Amino acid sequence: MKTFSIPASAKSWIDIPADSPFPIQNIPFGLADIKGQGETMVAAIGPYALDLLALSEAGLIDDSEFPVLESFIDMDREKLSYLRQVVFNLLRHDHDALRTREKLQKRAMIPLEKANLQVPIPPMAYVDFYSGIHHARNVGQMFRPQGDPLLPNYRWVPIGYNGRANTVVASGTPIIRPKGQIKAADAEAPEWGPCRELDFELEMGFYVGSGVDMGRRIPTTQAEEHILGLVIVNDWSARDVQRWEYQPLGPFLAKSFATSVSPWIVTLDALEPFRIEGMAQDPEPLPYLRQKGNPHFDVQLEVSIKTGSMKTPQVICRSNMSNLYWSIAQQLAHQTSNGTPVELGDLYATGTISGETPDSFGSLLELTWKGERPLTMAETNERRTFLHDGDTVIMSAYAQGEGYRIGFGEVRGTIKPAL
Known part of the structure; x- marks a missing residue:
């Protein structure tokens, strides 16, 4: 299986502290319960949890490729790897799709301490x-x-x-x-x-x-x-x-x-x-x-x-x-x-x-x-x-x-x- 590794030299337009566990080289995924919205997949970047459902609704994530972002139910390793690549491209220092949309940033970039993070996947076994x-x-x-x-x-x-x-x-x-x-x-x-x-x-x-x-x-x-x-x-x-x-x-x-x-x-x-x-x-x-x-x-x-x-x-x-x-x-x-x-x-x-x-x-x-x-x-x-x-x-x-x-x-x- 082909892997997607992000080079150590990669930079984001988001200001990320040097000691952050969530630099652009990471981009891990979780599940957040957003007040008034319900559960959504999120990705960690610096001090933020990035609301992936909000990005999809704004047209920045293709909903034909990722129709379900309320949970991991539609994900396998290959698909999650591809989603990580999509998110990386939105966060790159030279990419404007999200960087220039301040109103969307306020909605989609949730401070980690306010993200109400859940068990990523409630296991059946x-x-x-x-x-x-x-x-x-x-x-x-x-x-x-x-x-x-x-x-x-x-x-x-x-x-x-x-x-x-x-x-x-x-x-x-x-x-x-x-x-x-x-x-x-x-x-x-x-x-x-x-x-x-x-x-x-x-x-x-x-x-x-x-x-x-x-x-x-x-x-x-x-x-x-x-x-x-x-x-x-x-x-x-x-x-x-x-x-x-x-x-x-x-x-x-x-x-x-x-x-x-x-x-x-x-x-x-x-x-x-x-x-x-x-x-x-x-x-x-x-x-x-x-x-x-x-x-x-x-x-x-x-x-x-x-x-x-x-x-x-x-x-x-x-x-x-x-x-x-x-x-x-x-x-x-x-x-x-x-x-x-x-x-x-x-x-x-x-x-x-x-x-x-x-x-x-x-x-x-x-x-x-x-x-x-x-x-x-x-x-x-x-x-x-x-x-x-x-x-x-x-x-x-x-x-x-x-x-x-x-x-x-x-x-x-x-x-x-x-x-």
Whole structure:
């Protein structure tokens, strides 16, 4: 599939701050709920969300080529790539079609803080993988200290589970502390009540842009043709509930209460300059999972916490997508390897992306090592093992180019008391 990469030298007629996550080289897409109008696809450029439906109604986007701009329902990767090229041409420094129409600018260029951004595509299906090998190794060391931290199948199979699609929520949605069965190590029986070990997990996710029918498979060589783009994912986790319930069938209520996603779908075209080979896979994967070239991406990840008493968030984790063992192409290929159908809008999360060093661990479970090494908030001297009510978790991601960065924006959520 032909990609559309925007050169680093490209400029826009819009004044874009040098440190903006949304330069003209990016142009990610989202969904906004505009007051008095309803939902519309938007594109991020500098400090604005560009209303694509308004541009279509003004004749700047051909409605015969893009008849549906109220959602992503009419989009696959190729069509979204073409739409990105159309938007780029409208934003180029030497293009007058939008630059000279101030009245249309006032309607179509919405300040980001007023855009009322939604979940980009409310998924019908959601799968969470376990592809961060350092996270898997850390968890193994905690709970199987006498054995191999990685289970025998880890380097053979992209492990995952089916999550709860209707609890995928937009950035900024409050996260209500879940309740569940909890059993203390010295207790004879479990009790039911509010989770005491509420955690985040730093992940990335990808949306499917075009699916396959039941019985068909997507090979790794074609998997990226089916991927619309990437988002940041926070897989909220109730660790004490998870510890009691996960055997023998894996995560259930400990994971199903909320998953937060960032509002902007960053296209693979925008990430093309940031491809990397990724870590070596040993043993060599089975034939249906083998891949060539540079299937991974150099995307920097960051997590901050702001307690209810703090004025400024504190960075507690810096990691990178290069820490994934299984690529997104391998994840999608494995999902369909048994003939599972996939559809437009299906959401797949990578699993927690921890690095090798303690400051790059992508969950509080790891950062505090099961709560044994509390984090201290420098501003207030508060200590955290797991999340308290009123804590806000903020995740961000970007790929750094020469003189620009391809940003994903952020995904955030504030913990509210259990009901």
